Amino acid sequence: MIVGTISSMNHKPIIALITDFGTQDAYVGTMKGVLLSICPAARLVDLTHAIPPQQVRQAAYVLLTAFRHFPPETVFLVVVDPGVGTAREPVAVQTDQGVYVAPNNGVLSYVLARVQDQQAVVLDNPAYHLADVSQTFHGRDIFSPAAAHLANGVAIERLGSPADVLRLDDPTLVITAAGIHGEVLHVDHFGNVITSIGYLAWTGPDTLSLTPAFGAQQQAPITLNAAACSIVIGSRTLQPIHTTYGAVPPGTLTPLVGSSGQLEIGVNQGNAAQVLGVSPGDPVILRLANEE
Amino acid sequence: MIVGTISSMNHKPIIALITDFGTQDAYVGTMKGVLLSICPAARLVDLTHAIPPQQVRQAAYVLLTAFRHFPPETVFLVVVDPGVGTAREPVAVQTDQGVYVAPNNGVLSYVLARVQDQQAVVLDNPAYHLADVSQTFHGRDIFSPAAAHLANGVAIERLGSPADVLRLDDPTLVITAAGIHGEVLHVDHFGNVITSIGYLAWTGPDTLSLTPAFGAQQQAPITLNAAACSIVIGSRTLQPIHTTYGAVPPGTLTPLVGSSGQLEIGVNQGNAAQVLGVSPGDPVILRLANEE
């Protein structure tokens, strides 16, 4: 049982943070002061604080790329929250791979589609808030104390009322006979273009399986022929799907399966987003057969 | 007594860093190497390293936003220092809420106006410097060793000679019968415009108290009527002061009391600095009554 593990003597819990706060202010540092005041043993890890302001789906994707690589009792503190000061609820969710503290706005959707044993509460017990809750900085006053108390081994049901159903975002993924329509989800530091089309996995030298899994919309896997597929993005049609950037010459565009299973467009030693002229929200189509 | 607490067995001191060094070089990482070499038990927290180069007052404000949320024995290492290589003195100050290591250039002014039990020294004891002090990187060679030794529980008086008076910046705050004249102090990651007008606190549904407290210039609180006040900034006159961004429709400007008590101008789900066209140093006036 996770709580037992966390509260064991000498335990050094991990709290991993993801926010849209940037690092030019001390907002993140202030949250860390709260975390260490309540849970002095915590080890704090920054996932990123550079989510574009209030871009919930990009945050959901970035969290997806990281969560499996942490110990299962890790507390993930996610504060990307267009609704501060409004009625959206702060929640905590305990699973078999991570404990999550976040606004209930869909930011956990990618992860929750991939984990088990979910128990969720609304953070409505003021005993686990800071003494003075501001109306503008719930990350400091509500989310951080909850994460720190969970890291200390406080049972999740003490933090608030049960939340039976998490409200999940609708995915942008549409699957038809002709192909799979998605969008650009994220452009990474290297200019790699990550799309909402996933989860993809190689099942043979030329075959891929596709398991759509954003939020509740889980479906049976679809089998794809990597050589027959083509990807339409910007003004380009690209094929086939390769396994790595290095499979094509330097400077060349190639679709590939990214390190978290999303369809990705990269350029070997180059910047795909610049070459394609695309940014988050732009459409991308994965055609299941080559239709010249 | 703070030193006793710090030197107790098993103590895991916190050192919180704020600099204008950025994160593109290894300057901050090098300081952390020095800190952990001298104080292996230290837990290091970044407040920010993105203070605009040598902007002492913005650093003073950012430190203000964070310091109360850390344990009282935390060591704050502040290196924002236009005067490296000149005669300004490096100092350490021990208080009831934090131990501070910084250049003596006013960067501690906001915090020192709010804490007690101050004991200050100049860091002039070379036994607590690195063996080879460079002439260009005192953050590594003088400030970091001092912070690490203090975190180890070394008594502050061993680090150098007493410094009776800290030289404080003059505030830019001017209070007249017509209103309170300040300036834009900081634009945060979200475009919220934080002003030098503070410290403000709600004392009733429509009333605020204002306690000017930058450096030595402390005064008795002034009572304000939130509904009658107006704020003049850029080409706009704004009123009333609200309690949160969400009190106005998305896209709308509103004055509010920020999470550290400064007068702030925000836009619900938007960027106030862009809408107003203002940046640090621009004037702002808080009129005490509506003068149509």
Next chain:
Amino acid sequence: MIVGTISSMNHKPIIALITDFGTQDAYVGTMKGVLLSICPAARLVDLTHAIPPQQVRQAAYVLLTAFRHFPPETVFLVVVDPGVGTAREPVAVQTDQGVYVAPNNGVLSYVLARVQDQQAVVLDNPAYHLADVSQTFHGRDIFSPAAAHLANGVAIERLGSPADVLRLDDPTLVITAAGIHGEVLHVDHFGNVITSIGYLAWTGPDTLSLTPAFGAQQQAPITLNAAACSIVIGSRTLQPIHTTYGAVPPGTLTPLVGSSGQLEIGVNQGNAAQVLGVSPGDPVILRLANEE
């Protein structure tokens, strides 16, 4: 012996990271999840993640600025790797000042020219990789596990086959009778221009010694007269070499010896790279005598 020290009870190893991954994605955070999963006691320090993509020599320089200021058993995890997906080998090198995990592309050249007792292996033992090695993220799947196992005290020879010779970059430094020809290596956060000309050290009020030391190209020190030297960079000829920015009036350009021993051009309280209009790769000449 380092391994003995590392594996001792209660040891809290340091792993210091330098990458070109940026901090907008969770790539670095994911590596930290892997590091802490394998080595829960590790203390993680970011040197920088803002190396320009795939700029191996800038990474080599930034590592040089930091490595001496960490405890000698520190593990340095360096992932700046234009060759992911190609044949370059991942290596680990144990020395008397740091254990290094990096691609074998020359990124360790500056450091390895200054340390002793080198033992190097190729990371070709899959028992010390993650179970599923991707083809696009070796930082997570190969480099991080190696660093964490080394931090745990695993003997370096268990990680792979001996690597007798590390392939080192050629330096850009050319020494002639007329002067020393180098290039701009790095522009730091303050606009200071760091050059490939080093290692310089003051040996008297007016004399400097120069010890070229990039990679294998070590030479006997050359003695320079600081007052007679001039530096040609951009369209400017600058002299003499000063000891600190503050030795010249604010706004004035001056050559100096940087805090890691490289020839540097700075402006007191200003931005030298902007004033000079130079960027990495631009030529710089250190003339040994003033040739009006």
